[in-house]
Amino acid sequence: MLIAIQAEITLTAALVLMLVADLIFKEPNHKYLQASAVILMLIHTALNIVPTDTEAFGGMYHSSMISSVMKTILSTGTLLVFMQAGQWLEREDTRHKAGEFYIITLSTLLGMYFMMSAGSFILFYVGLELASIPMACLVTMDKKRHESAEAGAKFILNSMFSSGLMLYGMSLIYGTCGTTYFEDITAALTGTPLQIMATVFFFAGLGFKLSLVPFHMWTPDTYQGAPAPVSGYLSVISKGAAAFTLMSIILKIFGNMTAQWNLLLSIVIVATITVANLFAIKQTNLKRFMAYSSISQAGYIMLAVLGGGAMGMSSLVYYITVYIAANLAIFAVIGTVEQYSGRVDRDAYNGLYKTNPKLALVMTLALFSLAGIPPFAGFFSKFFVFASAFREGHWIVVFIALINTIISLYYYLLIVKAMYITPNDSPVSTFRSPAFTRACLLVCLAGIILLGLCSGVYQLFTDLA
């Protein structure tokens, strides 16, 4: 049984070892903390790289092939976050809590693992809370900045509220079905009014986590206040896990209620993509801007859920993988520029190409990938989610989403314009970022270019989904 939950066990071991490392590497040796966190994550990822299908605790825990692939993807993403977090944790006011950052991040990841492989609402809820509550600590890590504290408060309050909603939905489902196990619920869910209400509550709860419109209000403030690596972590890992869980729960237990779900999802997708895109145009703070961008990306991810089936699942996992590479590259650049110039507004990027051409190039390619420009991976991932939703006949939703890609291209190009075209007398000076950050950017860049051109990754997801 312990082998069955191998991924969770190695992750817990990594967490415990990090606790020990935190005790050993006191200042001035704190710089070894990042190295040890990176190495532990590498070992953890390598140990669990072969996907397995396991079940444990009498059906309470069920990890399918695709969810075990998803765990590998998320742990790789977390590894990238660790690689870019080092420079932020070098600062005078943050270095004493470097150890805590890694430990807390790992515990949220553990929560996501359980959430994704839950076979019952109980384990799902425990995992969700484990992923949410420590996250509030991460958001407030920069507590000397009042935005960070505010962001943490907003996050925890919204998170609690959405958990409450979701719990209410789950209790209604339990009330009508008499069980919390997914396997047994499937047959008992037939779409009675009470069950529809439960579904709406449940969806609203997860909508908060995914920051879908109209549950997105917390996102911009939280992303803006949180440190750049944490915003990055929130935007891809946390969102990816929530999206995957939503998809697998819909596939697993709401099979009989597809019609109700589709209507709900279509409305939310259109609202999410459109509203987020329109708000993103006006943002000048890049973190806030990326918050709106990530809301709209969540809308695109939901298109795969709308598509449903094995194809939807593989498109969703693929989309998240590509999204991790592109978004983490952008947050790494934002974090680096913030570190060296103290600025996160778009004007700080004017003329960046002249002083830091490599950084500007990575940023450009990542933005192109987010906008869905070939030959970068974002183009392929967008195409597949569109295709999966189109296949089920939702072509009006797909069309609206496509029109929105034009709006998104506009605001992504505004940053490209700032870096390449807008003249600036005093651009951010030339600097050399730490080795780990550069390695992280390199991995992200490789992901942006290769994930699309090499079809093997998508093929693998399709085979396993």
Add this chain to the structure above:
Amino acid sequence: MNILSIFVLIPLLMMLGLWISRNLNQIRTVMVTGSTMLLALSIYLAAAYISMRNAGADAEMLFTDSISWYAPLDICYSVGVDGISVVMLLLSSIIVFTGTFASWKLQPLTKEYFLWYTLLSLGVFGFFISNDMFTMFMFYEVALIPMYLLIGVWGSGKKEYAAMKLTLMLMGGSAFLLIGILGIYYGAGAETMNILEIAQKHIPLEIQKIFFPVVFLGFGVLGALFPFHTWSPDGHASAPTAVSMLHAGVLMKLGGYGCFRIAMYLMPEGAQIWGDLFLILTTISVVYGALSAVVQTDLKYINAYSSVSHCGLVLFALLMMTKVSATGAILQMLSHGLMTAMFFALIGMIYCRTHTRDIRELRGLMKIMPFLAVGYIIAGLANLGLPGFSGFVAEMTVFTGSFQNADLFHRICTIIATTSIVVTAVYILRVVGKILYGTCTNEEHLKLTDATWEERFTIICLVIAIAGLGLAPYWVNDLISNSVEPIISQLAVK
């Protein structure tokens, strides 16, 4: 390796070479070597294609090859050419080659400029060799996005506005295309993305009704279909010389090619239903573009509107749906590509000397820079369809073919469109008279020099191509009309 894949491989190697180049000489060496190889390859391809046809090869596409790429969605990297693609490849390689020389002295950031320029040409070549809708669409978008930076960074005038407008409008078109491609793929039974295979299937009428206008509009935006042509004047006017050449010369042809190859070929019934509406729009493009050109005072704007008119003629001729008119459309693409590239090259050269493109400020250039002035006259005469140049062959074929469509409505459209020939003569001769003749009153302009060697080389290459096409059109004509046959017969049967 398939000969067609080399068209994609060479630009890739060129980009690699540019990446590691350390100085201007190395950059120039890479660009000249690469674009010469492309030109040689396309000439070789044309020769090989003709000899294979003469030897009796009767497949619709030759040099075909297909590698499965994304199997779950039947996406393949499949290539193949017919006569239409062969001449388009020839055109593209000529423009890329001459464009390299036209941007010989470009400053600053020369390396980045050529990197994006090569990426743009990669997209163009990839588009013309593709037989797979997805791959074709991918290359199409690859060709679009470098335009933003090329215009935004190296352009002139209202460059930021123009670059953004162009990119967003063309990407808007590609949003339509993407949904159209999905519609065709699922409409044809979700078994293949290959254009030739889909053409053998019958897409249900109701699907064709919805998706024909979607795809046609998507490509039509790039082909400057009225009222979606507004990106073109601003974009062309702001772009640096070689980019204007490549964009007006080749990129706008992607629109016409796509309309023909995907929209009309795969959805013939849709084309019959929607043809009349689009015919009205293209007729407006033809006449309106020409009339707008008459009142412009900026040399580049005149040419940009002239391009709207001439590219409108391409779509116009395609929608006439006779074999001769479709052949004329392809000839017009070829001829307009060469002429407009030459025009933009000349305007760029004049502009970099006089620093103005306003025809009210230019006088008597014939005495100051005779070579460029003569070049301008040749381009102008070719543009207004003087026999002996490519423009005459193309327009003659277009209008003859269009008149063969005996339907009254089509005949009226043809007659309206022919008026553009007269208007073209007006705006060309007006400019020639104003800027080339008379006495130069501007002291500064008197000190200017004539073309340098690389500029002369650019112009001479283009003149040879234009005159060659005008004097010996038959081989090209045969090449095209045989390949137009299967597509037109598809339209006629159903």
